[in-house]
Amino acid sequence: MRRRQTLFFPALLFAQSCLGTWAKASFRAPDVIVIGAGAAGLAAACTAAENGAKVLVLEKNKEIGGNTWIGGGYFNFVSPEDQTDSPQNFYLDIIEEGGSSADPALAKVLAFESYEVMLWLKSLGMNFVKSSVASFGNSRPRSARPSGYEGDGYIRTLSLYARQLGVEIITAADVIKLITRKGSICGVQALIEGKLTEISASKSVILTSGGFASNEKMIRQYASEFADLPSISLKSADGKMIEAAQDIGAAVTLMDKVFCMVGTRRGGQFRGRLHGDNARYILVDHRGKRFIREDAGMTEIQDKILSLPEKEAFLITDDDNFRSYSPTIQRDSIRAVETGDIVCSLTLENLAKQLNISAHELKKTIDEYNGFVRQKYDPLGKAKGQLLHELRMAPYWAAFAVMNVCYTVGGLRINNRAQVLGKQGEPIRGLYAAGEITGGVHGQSRLSGNGLTDALVFGRKAGKTASSP
Numbered sequence: 001m002r003r004r005q006t007l008f009f010p011a012l013l014f015a016q017s018c019l020g021t022w023a024k025a026s027f028r029a030p031d032v033i034v035i036g037a038g039a040a041g042l043a044a045a046c047t048a049a050e051n052g053a054k055v056l057v058l059e060k061n062k063e064i065g066g067n068t069w070i071g072g073g074y075f076n077f078v079s080p081e082d083q084t085d086s087p088q089n090f091y092l093d094i095i096e097e098g099g100s101s102a103d104p105a106l107a108k109v110l111a112f113e114s115y116e117v118m119l120w121l122k123s124l125g126m127n128f129v130k131s132s133v134a135s136f137g138n139s140r141p142r143s144a145r146p147s148g149y150e151g152d153g154y155i156r157t158l159s160l161y162a163r164q165l166g167v168e169i170i171t172a173a174d175v176i177k178l179i180t181r182k183g184s185i186c187g188v189q190a191l192i193e194g195k196l197t198e199i200s201a202s203k204s205v206i207l208t209s210g211g212f213a214s215n216e217k218m219i220r221q222y223a224s225e226f227a228d229l230p231s232i233s234l235k236s237a238d239g240k241m242i243e244a245a246q247d248i249g250a251a252v253t254l255m256d257k258v259f260c261m262v263g264t265r266r267g268g269q270f271r272g273r274l275h276g277d278n279a280r281y282i283l284v285d286h287r288g289k290r291f292i293r294e295d296a297g298m299t300e301i302q303d304k305i306l307s308l309p310e311k312e313a314f315l316i317t318d319d320d321n322f323r324s325y326s327p328t329i330q331r332d333s334i335r336a337v338e339t340g341d342i343v344c345s346l347t348l349e350n351l352a353k354q355l356n357i358s359a360h361e362l363k364k365t366i367d368e369y370n371g372f373v374r375q376k377y378d379p380l381g382k383a384k385g386q387l388l389h390e391l392r393m394a395p396y397w398a399a400f401a402v403m404n405v406c407y408t409v410g411g412l413r414i415n416n417r418a419q420v421l422g423k424q425g426e427p428i429r430g431l432y433a434a435g436e437i438t439g440g441v442h443g444q445s446r447l448s449g450n451g452l453t454d455a456l457v458f459g460r461k462a463g464k465t466a467s468s469p
């Protein structure tokens with residue numbers, strides 16, 4: 001048998017010698033097949049393997065990691081012992097952001113089981129930065145990230161653990177069909193090395209292949225108002241497995257709901273990621289004025305920016321706040337200055353000139369905001385707990401706040417055991433799903449930081465239930 005595709009990490013990020021070579025895929029009827037090797041897929045695979053299952057992961061890309069690898073790594077969780085927050089507060093934030101379309105049962109799993117997943121990650125060797133932040137939509141600081149890493153930290157940790165557990169991973173494996181027998185999922189068809197290969201699963205199949213943020217046809221079909229926006233997701237976020245599940249009777253929900261994030265301008269090379277902590281920047285329009293509280297929900301910010309005549313705003317911070325960001329964000333921001341995707345200047349006057357906005361208005365806006373921080377009161381409604389940092393330390397930094405399609409909130413319907421549901425609400429035997437491929441966990445919109453929490457919490461849930469007797 002020819003050598004199968006081996007696991008690969010970009011050399012600049014992680015030397016392959018650290019991982020060694022994955023074993024050849026045997027195709028000896030694994031117990032569980034996982035489709036997708038991002039955070040959700042690896043969490044599901046590791047959990048199923050912990051449960052005694054033989055696991056095979058099929059990844060469409062040539063590298064593992066998916067959107068998690070390129071993400072900021074923010075993970076929301078709440079300790080039951082936290083005196084400033086609680087799982088119940090977390091749950092209420094999810095429901096408020098998601099509206100009436102959020103599934104309470106799924107939201108409860110997300111909020112109340114996040115801490116357990118964090119402890120699991122720490123048991124695998126992950127460390128989190130101690131000072132968490134409140135990202136978009138969260139009423140309290142509960143977003144943490146791996147110490148020294150971003151999204152890649154989860155992939156490094158989980159892939160190494162998967163190898164220790166004997167999980168097989170095949171990359172460049174394009175699953176095109178789910179196979180059923182007597183109403184139960186029993187395997188998949190995939191293109192591997194140019195050959196159509198059928199692989200059986202003795203127990204179950206778990207779908208963790210992501211949403212459809214990069215499939216313009218599907219975006220136009222379900223949420224046409226976002227069809228002309230750039231996508232921040234990998235090209236492999238094409239929704240093909242959602243369609244494959246629909247072909248065997250799976251139900252979908254909230255397919256018209258799309259989550260946008262600050263991304264690159266068309267033709268831009270680097271994403272200006274200065275928005276990780278709501279307390280450390282302001283948003284201004286082309287007049288140089290704030291137009292929304294920075295701790296608003298992402299959907300509210302998205303709608304406000306898209307309603308501006310230019311459909312663009314500016315995210316402004318100072319050097320003191322800039323240096324609080326991770327080394328990766330600082331590095332990428334410096335590169336973005338070179339390409340014009342971020343503007344940096346020693347004076348506010350020159351910053352305004354480069355942004356083509358009024359220096360007088362920008363300086364007035366920042367002076368007023370600094371006063372709001374000192375007074376702990378913002379007329380736009382920014383929470384008192386977010387009015388922490390003035391903007392007064394040169395140089396000043398500005399990123400272009402342009403909306404990019406980041407995450408498709410809708411997808412396959414699941415229950416609180418991560419079972420995929422049919423059109424009548426019944427579980428489809430042998431089929432599970434986790435992460436962005438699902439819908440209903442967040443409702444019409446999600447809290448920033450909850451994408452990764454969703455992937456890990458429901459990845460664990462799917463792995464456990466899919467491998468049970």
